Amino acid sequence: MLKTRIAVLVSGGGTNLQALIDAQKSGIIKNGEIKLVVSSSQNAFALTRAKDAGVDTAVVSRKDLQTQQAFESEIKKVIDEYKIDLIVMAGFMSILTKDFTDMYPDRIINIHPSLIPSFCGKGYYGIHVHEAALDYGVKVTGATVHFVNEIPDGGRIIMQKAVQVRDGDTPQSLQRRVMEEAEWKILPLSVEMISEKFAAAKNGTDGMLQER
Numbered sequence: 001m002l003k004t005r006i007a008v009l010v011s012g013g014g015t016n017l018q019a020l021i022d023a024q025k026s027g028i029i030k031n032g033e034i035k036l037v038v039s040s041s042q043n044a045f046a047l048t049r050a051k052d053a054g055v056d057t058a059v060v061s062r063k064d065l066q067t068q069q070a071f072e073s074e075i076k077k078v079i080d081e082y083k084i085d086l087i088v089m090a091g092f093m094s095i096l097t098k099d100f101t102d103m104y105p106d107r108i109i110n111i112h113p114s115l116i117p118s119f120c121g122k123g124y125y126g127i128h129v130h131e132a133a134l135d136y137g138v139k140v141t142g143a144t145v146h147f148v149n150e151i152p153d154g155g156r157i158i159m160q161k162a163v164q165v166r167d168g169d170t171p172q173s174l175q176r177r178v179m180e181e182a183e184w185k186i187l188p189l190s191v192e193m194i195s196e197k198f199a200a201a202k203n204g205t206d207g208m209l210q211e212r
Contacts, residue, residue, distance in 0.1 A: 004195035014046025016090035023188030032195030098150035120153035143182035
């Protein structure tokens with residue numbers, strides 16, 4: 001059976017990447033296979049996670065390439081070289097332009113640590129999301145997997161999971177619980193759901209795609 005070929009875009013520690021690797025090993029992700037990890041930083045621990053799992057890696061640095069166009073062109077080059085079907089942004093700290101996202105319609109997904117449309121968009125990333133949630137006093141937060149377009153966190157929602165905010169939460173404790181209770185659960189489930197559709201097309205059981 002031909003599986004959906006997956007690339008994961010990362011910038012840092014790679015906790016969501018690890019969740020995907022573990023889900024693939026355990027059979028939660030059975031219709032897809034992580035073929036490539038692309039990091040925007042050569043120092044990202046996510047690269048070590050990928051290598052330990054036997055996954056090919058590439059480093060594409062925005063700073064080294066100087067322009068956004070060159071940066072995105074290099075990402076496209078390696079994505080196309082590996083014949084990737086699905087791109088997963090998992091802690092990838094660079095915003096992609098419309099020129100890039102339009103080349104992969106409904107083929108790029110992202111995990112965001114809030115219940116979109118709350119605490120999302122430009123400036124809302126990492127610990128800042130949880131700081132904003134606590135400052136606002138919300139009682140429920142969570143995580144969202146969504147398709148990626150040129151608007152930060154603006155694509156169609158795929159899956160969400162709520163997480164209760166506790167008295168005494170800090171941004172760090174809330175961040176950890178959102179990862180454990182939401183991100184690490186719905187990202188693998190979303191990847192499998194989409195991978196199943198792509199795999200069905202690749203294997204001739206669905207007319208959606210043709211094998212390239």
